[in-house]
Amino acid sequence: MLSKVIVITSGKGGVGKTTTVAHIGTALALMGRKVAVVDADIGLRNLDIILGLENRIVYDLVNVIEGTCKLNQALIRDKRVGNLYLLPAAQTRTKEAVEPEQMKALCHSLRETFDYVLIDSPAGIEGGFRNALAGADSAIIVTTPHVSAVRDADRIIGLVEAAEKGIPKLIINRLDIEMVKKGEMLDQDDIVDILSIGLLGIIPEDPAIVTASNRGESVFNNDKSKSAEAYRRIARRIEGEDVPLLDLDDNHSFLGRLKRILTTNIG
Amino acid sequence: MTDKMSIAFRGTPAGLVVVVDEEKPFKTIMADLVRKLEDSGYFFVGADVTLDLGSRDLDRTELNQVAETIQNKHGLVITGVKTTSERTKSAAQALDVNIVHEDHPAPNASAKTEIAPPTHATPPVPEYPPTLSPIPPGELPTEIVRRTFRSGQQYESAGNLVVLGDVNAGAELIAAGDIIIFGALRGMAFAGSTGKTDAMILALKLNPTQLRIADRVARSAGDVVENNPGPEVAFIENDQIVIDVWGKH
Structure with a gap:
């Protein structure tokens, strides 16, 4: 298959780009794909921590670009999933250490070995974001159901389209179904209505993700985890499968279920 | 190009007038007329015009040539000729063209005069609908933009602006005339940017910042606003911006 280079970006910081990259990367690798996750957040690297690979870093992305080491010397194999590799960011350098052309060349060489290259973009719309975008074929936008995150996502979608990377896909992260039901949080329809791009998936608010990320562990070990299932479905959609959205609401009354069946049949 | 054009199109209260220079050679006039009409594309198609020839002498062949160019080649309709020259008057009479006097404005479209019968058996059919009317004098041109404006994006128009798409929060539209949005307006819209106080902003979902x-x-x-009432329009009334449901009046 033709390899795909996808940048995961958001505009706003703290919406879960890095966590999303780690989990989609893991899910694709568990499906048997060879995956490289690239941390393009130079100077503020985090992807290694979430994957629990921090103490294995010897060389990084800037070393590869400057020719200090070979690409495969910098790639770190994930400790749990054999098909997953991390190219870490440099922590002691800044975004200015890299040019968009160099990122393009790097992505090009990663294509030779990997089915998927997922780039973790830094927050913001400046140089770091431009670098992350440079080598990508397409983009995934991550937002949380907050007005400010949606606003920044809208801005980023405009920039991705202007860079001729096609229309990006959307992931809504940390949706709290209880708050949505109470009308205290934007729901998925509001967000999709504003951003008017295709929805790739919704990740529910899940304390297990926070715990796992802090420990550098995987949520995929837990079969009952809704968020793990949500990530798996996103990975399958990236693979081109037509998978329904995960039902996040597990407190259905009988009547509620009946209504759902009726609307499915009619609609 | 330093010379002034020998042909001028003027919008007057009585309609569109084609003013023809009194001095320049007939060849120049024909060349300028063709250029002017070609430059304006479909702009004047279907428009009623009066030919103002001043004191210029035109014979029957020449007048026929001018009329043919304006009517048959470019789809305008000549409603009359204004002239002080006796020779031109008789040429017009010979061609059965209505002569317009200063104190008698051009007759309206119902009294159109057939002039310059085409030399071909059947008159050439214009490639465009002849019902298109020109922009009346004093009105702004209209621009149609088919896209969604996202946060951080800005668009400026020197005329009226029609957007087929949404204008999201953080986006800005600026137009000298009206702004019409076939979609949601969630960002900023600035109509009448050059001071036109009767400009309006219309959107299917008017929810601007x-x-x-x-x-x-x-x-x-x-x-x-939870229950959006549908298309709404904003305009100035008593010196302040008010919003009303579109189509109420």
């Missing part, structure tokens, strides 16, 4: 018309500014009340 801010509206500006001419020198007036209005901001959203801040509360989320």
